[in-house]
Structure formats: structure tokens, C-alpha cells
Amino acid sequence: MSKQTKTPNYIKIAVDIAHRIVNNQFIEGERITGRTTLVSIYNVSPETIRRSLALLKDMNVVTINEKSGIIINSKNSAKEFLNKFKTKSDFTYLNNETFDLIKKRKEIDSKLEKNINSIIEFATQLRNVGSIIPFESIVEKDSFAVGKSIGELDFWHNTKATIIAVKRNGDMFLSPGPYFIINEDDIIVYVGDDSVLETVKNYISLH
Known part of the structure; x- marks a missing residue:
């Protein structure tokens, strides 16, 4: 209130x-x-x-x-x-309450706009790779990928898959660059042909 x-x-x-x-x-x-x-x-x-x-x-x-x-x-x-x-x-109370509601609505609108932009950007990523459905693989605790950047992993060269996003604690990092560090429990979102799913899982599970 x-x-x-x-x-x-x-x-x-x-x-x-x-x-x-x-x-x-x-x-x-x-x-x-x-x-x-x-x-x-x-x-x-x-x-x-x-x-x-x-x-x-x-x-x-x-x-x-x-x-x-x-x-x-x-x-x-x-x-x-x-x-x-x-x-x-009463007027003062209603006036103040109204401005508080307007402020909260602006904050909600701002969050909605950010989410919509993220959805659009992610959809654009998917359009760029045609109708290919993205795969997801979780980075386990003992994965050698933990603590390494995408550039250090040389991901595409080793797996023939392209990382389009990384999910972390409910957040989505779209188009992460070569300096993006992979953490434990990250979910890597990537595209490629059907064979890359197994290739990526094997690659990031190396000890």
C-alpha cells in the first residue's frame, strides 16, 4: 500500500x-x-x-x-x-496511490519490453539457421568446459555445432562471444545437424 x-x-x-x-x-x-x-x-x-x-x-x-x-x-x-x-x-491518498501504480506499470512495461526483445532476438537466431531445432546440453560439475571460455573450447571446430545461447540460473545469454566463460550447470543451446547432439555431449563431458 x-x-x-x-x-x-x-x-x-x-x-x-x-x-x-x-x-x-x-x-x-x-x-x-x-x-x-x-x-x-x-x-x-x-x-x-x-x-x-x-x-x-x-x-x-x-x-x-x-x-x-x-x-x-x-x-x-x-x-x-x-x-x-x-x-x-482522501484526494491526496488517491493521487499518491495513482502515481505509485503508474510507476509500477512503467516498471512492468519495461520488463515486458526487455523480454519481448529477447524473444525477438532469439527467434531471429533460429530463423538464421533455417528450420533447425536447437539442442541443449548441461555442463556437468566435472566437465572440462567449466571455467573455460567459448574461444578456448574452440567449440565449432571440435563439435561442428554453433552456440546460439547459454542459459544460466534462469537467464538467457544470447549469442555469447568467444570470451564468455562457461560455468557449472550452464545449459548450452546450440544448432547443427543431428549428429552434433552426441558430439557435444561427449565433448563437454571429457574429464
């Missing part, structure tokens, strides 16, 4: 004050003597309280009088403020 944007303290405090008004902890017409009281209640800076009250004043929840303090105007306005905040919060 995506994370919501962190709500600033002044908004949290404004919401809490509105909740207190709705729950009759602050009564309509009640005077709160100055911002100092709210500073002590919420243990924040006067500037944070000022911003909180500015939000509530804009919605006619409170009136701010520098001489007489803060007056609670309307319980209904406090309810409207909370509804407005909830709508804004």
Missing part, C-alpha cells in the same frame, strides 16, 4: 481543535485567552499555532482578536472544516 504524504503539524492541530469543538470540549462563543494557551496544550511554537488558527479562521470556525483572544464561532463550521480536510486527505 502506498504511503500518504506526511501531514504538517499545523494541519493536525487545526483538525484536533475542530474535533474538540464538534465534541463540545470547546463551546461556541467560548473565548480561549490568546495563543499562549494553545501553545502549552500542543507543545508547539507560536508560529505553528498561528498557522493552525489561520486555517480555522478562513473557514469561520474561530475569530481571532488580538486583544480578547480566540473566540469559538461555530460548531457547524468546525464540521465543515473536518469534512473538507477529509476530502483533501
Whole structure:
């Protein structure tokens, strides 16, 4: 689940004050003597309280009088403020979740594109050798091919087979060059006439 944007303290405090008004902890017409009281209640800076009250004043929840303090105007306005905040919060959550989903979709699209390109490239390799079906041979633990490059193996000269790919731990390495090192448990994918299957198996199983 995506994370919501962190709500600033002044908004949290404004919401809490509105909740207190709705729950009759602050009564309509009640005077709160100055911002100092709210500073002590919420243990924040006067500037944070000022911003909180500015939000509530804009919605006619409170009136701010520098001489007489803060007056609670309307319980209904406090309810409207909370509804407005909830709508804004829900929008923020949906907005963030949507962008997260778009990001994930782009990542999936990128992976799909890579896989499709690999399929196309592999299919091209097969077309280049006509209708010949590729063979596969696994490199066993004791094979002399382990640790050697394709160039060192002189593969085609010794087997008359052409390596078109090597499978390793679920990955496909297409058209590996002469410096590609063969590892234990690699699966060599190659083409040639029917006789090469036995030839390759014998060749890579040499000790």
C-alpha cells in the first residue's frame, strides 16, 4: 500500500481543535485567552499555532482578536472544516496511490519490453539457421568446459555445432562471444545437424 504524504503539524492541530469543538470540549462563543494557551496544550511554537488558527479562521470556525483572544464561532463550521480536510486527505491518498501504480506499470512495461526483445532476438537466431531445432546440453560439475571460455573450447571446430545461447540460473545469454566463460550447470543451446547432439555431449563431458 502506498504511503500518504506526511501531514504538517499545523494541519493536525487545526483538525484536533475542530474535533474538540464538534465534541463540545470547546463551546461556541467560548473565548480561549490568546495563543499562549494553545501553545502549552500542543507543545508547539507560536508560529505553528498561528498557522493552525489561520486555517480555522478562513473557514469561520474561530475569530481571532488580538486583544480578547480566540473566540469559538461555530460548531457547524468546525464540521465543515473536518469534512473538507477529509476530502483533501482522501484526494491526496488517491493521487499518491495513482502515481505509485503508474510507476509500477512503467516498471512492468519495461520488463515486458526487455523480454519481448529477447524473444525477438532469439527467434531471429533460429530463423538464421533455417528450420533447425536447437539442442541443449548441461555442463556437468566435472566437465572440462567449466571455467573455460567459448574461444578456448574452440567449440565449432571440435563439435561442428554453433552456440546460439547459454542459459544460466534462469537467464538467457544470447549469442555469447568467444570470451564468455562457461560455468557449472550452464545449459548450452546450440544448432547443427543431428549428429552434433552426441558430439557435444561427449565433448563437454571429457574429464
